[in-house]
Amino acid sequence: MEVLFICRANVGRSQMAPAFFNRLSKKHKAVGAGTHVGNHEGEPLHPFVVQCMSEVDYDLSKNTRKQLTPEMVKNSDKIIVMTEKENLPNFVDMSKVVFWEIDDAKDKSLEFHRQIRDQIKSLVEKLVKEIE
Template sequence: MNVLFVCRSNAGRSQIAQAFYNRLSMKNSSVSAGTHVENEGADGERLPDKVNAAMLEAGYDMWEHRRTQLTKDMTKNADKIVVMCDETDLPEYVDKHGVEFWHVPDAKGTTLERHKEVRDKIKAHVEELVKKTG
């Protein structure tokens, strides 16, 4: 199974979910992308320092991860799509009926502690997903 994690900027939530899923799942893989990465002029940029610090504390080195824009092909190649942004942020080509929405707040512009809280919430969601998908 190929899982696609989506958030608005691909600078935190979806990247964190991808990292946890790829380590915890023994038989599946995932990728992540953002709906507004190109609009922000951030395609290919590194993740924010607070995201990296929160994940490093959890045993994940994400310094080399880069932000990626969501594409139609990515959605076509995904067996499951998990979204952590507003439904209104999704492009028209995303079939919203097959999407699983996780209500995870964006930690952008907040403290390191808030980033850790978001990280832990995402990890709990991913652990439940891995129980279902393997």
């Protein structure tokens, strides 16, 4: 099974979630992308994301931002959306979608990023238990 994690800019939430998932899952894999990456594709992640993940032994320092594509949607079995429904392009197969309510950490503090990280980790742990 391939899980696709989506957020708006692929700078935080949809970077953290696949990192947790791919370490926890023995059978499945995950990728992440953003709905509105635009001309920021390939750019590094926000420093707070890299820092708060390194605090829990995940190195995202070389990760870069990726724009959501129809191919990613097609190749996924489950899609976890961490942004508002209206941000989704019309090519997203809604039959595969599950929404997670996780606030966007844009322009927020390092402490807020840590809270989001912990919330995502908890949800990913539950997801892995469900599908393993």
